[in-house]
Amino acid sequence: MASWEHFPHEADIGVRGRGESIAVAFEQAALALTAVVTEPHLIRNAEQVQITCEAPSLDVLLVDWLNAVIYEMTTRSMVFGLFQVTIDGLRLTGKASGEPVDRKRHEPVVEPKGATFTELRVSRDGEGQWVVQCVVDV
Amino acid sequence: MDITPLQQISEDQWQLPATGKMRAPVIFYADRALLEDMDDKVREQAINVATLPGIVKASYVMPDGHWGYGFPIGGVAAFDPDEGGVVSAGGVGFDISCGVRCLLTGLQVSDVEPVKDKLADALFANVPAGVGSTGHIRLDDSEMTAMLSGGARWAVDRGWGSREDLARTEEHGSMRGAEPQHVSQKARHRQRDEMGTLGSGNHYLEVQRVAEIFEPDIAYQLAIAEDDVVVSIHCGSRGLGHQIGTEYLREMAIAAAKHGIDLPDRELACAPLRSEVGRRYLGAMRAGINCALANRQIITHLTREVFSDVLPKAELPLLYDVSHNTCKEEEHVVDGVQRRLFIHRKGATRAFGPGHPELVEQLRDIGQPVLIGGSMGTESWVLIGTTEGMALSYGSACHGAGRRMSRHRAKKQWRGSKLIKNLAHRGIIVRSVSMRGVAEEAPGAYKDVRAVVDSADRAGLARKVARLEPMVCIKG
Numbered sequence: 044m045a046s047w048e049h050f051p052h053e054a055d056i057g058v059r060g061r062g063e064s065i066a067v068a069f070e071q072a073a074l075a076l077t078a079v080v081t082e083p084h085l086i087r088n089a090e091q092v093q094i095t096c097e098a099p100s101l102d103v104l105l106v107d108w109l110n111a112v113i114y115e116m117t118t119r120s121m122v123f124g125l126f127q128v129t130i131d132g133l134r135l136t137g138k139a140s141g142e143p144v145d146r147k148r149h150e151p152v153v154e155p156k157g158a159t160f161t162e163l164r165v166s167r168d169g170e171g172q173w174v175v176q177c178v179v180d181v
Numbered sequence: 182m183d184i185t186p187l188q189q190i191s192e193d194q195w196q197l198p199a200t201g202k203m204r205a206p207v208i209f210y211a212d213r214a215l216l217e218d219m220d221d222k223v224r225e226q227a228i229n230v231a232t233l234p235g236i237v238k239a240s241y242v243m244p245d246g247h248w249g250y251g252f253p254i255g256g257v258a259a260f261d262p263d264e265g266g267v268v269s270a271g272g273v274g275f276d277i278s279c280g281v282r283c284l285l286t287g288l289q290v291s292d293v294e295p296v297k298d299k300l301a302d303a304l305f306a307n308v309p310a311g312v313g314s315t316g317h318i319r320l321d322d323s324e325m326t327a328m329l330s331g332g333a334r335w336a337v338d339r340g341w342g343s344r345e346d347l348a349r350t351e352e353h354g355s356m357r358g359a360e361p362q363h364v365s366q367k368a369r370h371r372q373r374d375e376m377g378t379l380g381s382g383n384h385y386l387e388v389q390r391v392a393e394i395f396e397p398d399i400a401y402q403l404a405i406a407e408d409d410v411v412v413s414i415h416c417g418s419r420g421l422g423h424q425i426g427t428e429y430l431r432e433m434a435i436a437a438a439k440h441g442i443d444l445p446d447r448e449l450a451c452a453p454l455r456s457e458v459g460r461r462y463l464g465a466m467r468a469g470i471n472c473a474l475a476n477r478q479i480i481t482h483l484t485r486e487v488f489s490d491v492l493p494k495a496e497l498p499l500l501y502d503v504s505h506n507t508c509k510e511e512e513h514v515v516d517g518v519q520r521r522l523f524i525h526r527k528g529a530t531r532a533f534g535p536g537h538p539e540l541v542e543q544l545r546d547i548g549q550p551v552l553i554g555g556s557m558g559t560e561s562w563v564l565i566g567t568t569e570g571m572a573l574s575y576g577s578a579c580h581g582a583g584r585r586m587s588r589h590r591a592k593k594q595w596r597g598s599k600l601i602k603n604l605a606h607r608g609i610i611v612r613s614v615s616m617r618g619v620a621e622e623a624p625g626a627y628k629d630v631r632a633v634v635d636s637a638d639r640a641g642l643a644r645k646v647a648r649l650e651p652m653v654c655i656k657g
Contacts, residue, residue, distance in 0.1 A: 049589050052248065053220055054248065054249060054254055054583075054584055055588070056588050080312060103434075110427050113427075117420050118420075120313055120315070120374075144312060144313035146311070146614050151312030151381075152615045152617045152621060153312065154312045154380065154381045156275040156276060156426070157424075159430075159448055160250070160251075160271075160434060160446070160447040160448040161251070161448045163447070180250065181381075
């Protein structure tokens with residue numbers, strides 16, 4: 044089942060996504076990233092932003108994907124509550140849906156600086172679910 | 182942390198001898214309690230640093246060492262280009278040249294107390310802080326390039342400060358060797374609306390009172406006395422630095438194998454100082470340092486404007502500006518030989534001792550001020566660099582308390598609104614856009630900064646000069 048969670052890191056915060064496909068797990072990891080900033084359910088998914096990235100391996104692709112989301116968040120001053128991802132080999136095509144940051148409604152906590160290679164994993168668990176994760180510097 | 186494998190050298194110095202792939206030992210500066218409180222990951226990361234090519238003398242951990250990414254936070258390491266030494270994007274981190282500056286005000290606590298609320302409101306309204314805030318200054322591409330080359334000097338040239346400010350800033354306000362052409366368009370774009378903004382997380386602007394003086398002669402020369410009011414600003418190179426870190430970390434991690442570097446942890450991403458990517462990163466990272474220096478200079482200007490409105494008799498000269506996420510080329514004497522080395526300080530403050538040629542004349546006899554940031558509701562410190570610190574840690578000291586609790590746990594343990602109320606009872610006014618942000622930055626989520634500073638003082642890294650207590654905190 045698709046889900047996301049945070050895991051502890053002493054200085055920063057870990058984001059983890061799970062899903063039956065790797066694409067869903069990437070979507071969930073991005074939601075976990077959003078939840079570092081604000082509660083995802085507070086976001087109106089009114090505007091869409093296209094994101095593409097390509098990497099030499101799946102785990103670097105996860106870092107690139109999350110960094111691309113961070114870039115769109117900061118340069119557009121937006122938060123995203125819905126992600127749709129397609130992965131073809133080592134190429135990702137994604138759509139992030141959200142709205143401009145509303146400081147009163149979203150009460151944004153912190154801005155992510157970047158996704159790191161720390162605790163970076165893209166793997167399948169014992170039940171065949173994809174689990175993807177890394178620590179985000181905030 | 183399991184300290185069994187460590188050899189104790191003194192109360193505050195411990196050594197882990199080089200074994201296996203380590204090219205140098207690890208030296209921890211901390212007392213037993215601080216060491217035992219550190220995560221095992223700190224030792225693991227410090228060992229990993231010790232395996233990097235060209236490391237000189239040791240991989241050091243400061244008393245506030247904690248689990249970072251690649252390098253531990255509170256990590257110091259020097260590399261020699263003549264011995265295949267490296268520069269590590271992971272060893273500098275995402276927030277290039279994050280640092281603290283402290284401004285004097287010429288005011289006493291009794292001057293500020295009656296207008297504390299008004300001052301807090303005015304600072305909160307005029308110094309952009311938190312997610313979604315934007316600066317008042319927009320830079321076109323050529324001005325961005327000028328800022329990346331000039332740093333705080335660029336800001337002063339545009340009227341946001343004085344020449345005296347530059348004398349009290351590391352690198353005299355302008356990092357040499359910056360190469361803005363190696364800063365990508367994406368990094369520039371990310372900075373477009375962020376000049377003169379505090380950012381978020383543990384970044385802040387605080388009005389503080391000098392609560393205690395430990396070295397009266399040094400304090401006198403720094404023009405601080407008990408019950409004086411000062412302003413401390415903690416922030417860095419904002420989106421531009423984050424993007425430089427993101428891009429070069431990826432490039433170095435992927436290219437490491439090509440350079441024959443066996444990375445024990447990809448986050449240690451590094452490249453030989455004499456490689457093409459290593460040189461490019463140094464140029465971009467130095468431009469990032471200038472961005473941080475310019476940013477803190479602009480925030481200084483905004484702060485001065487607020488004070489001139491609320492407390493017109495105030496004057497706010499700069500005590501000093503330190504950076505704690507950098508890699509700098511410096512001269513150090515190692516085993517009696519003068520060498521040019523590249524010193525990484527990741528969550529560690531430069532702390533040059535008396536007589537260092539980098540220091541301006543007024544500071545040359547006493548050493549470099551070392552500013553240790555607290556967190557909302559906890560104390561901050563002014564220390565001074567020592568002669569012995571130059572040999573102990575390449576003139577480096579701690580940078581803050583360090584977290585003892587993850588954001589994850591802090592968010593569950595505290596409520597922001599209640600924390601703000603409790604701090605108000607203690608006379609500390611907090612302004613923030615996010616209650617959850619306040620909870621995640623709760624004073625209780627941080628280690629005891631006093632234990633960290635005491636250990637640094639006993640170890641000889643830097644000497645305690647003054648303890649500062651917050652009066653007003655503008656949370657980023």
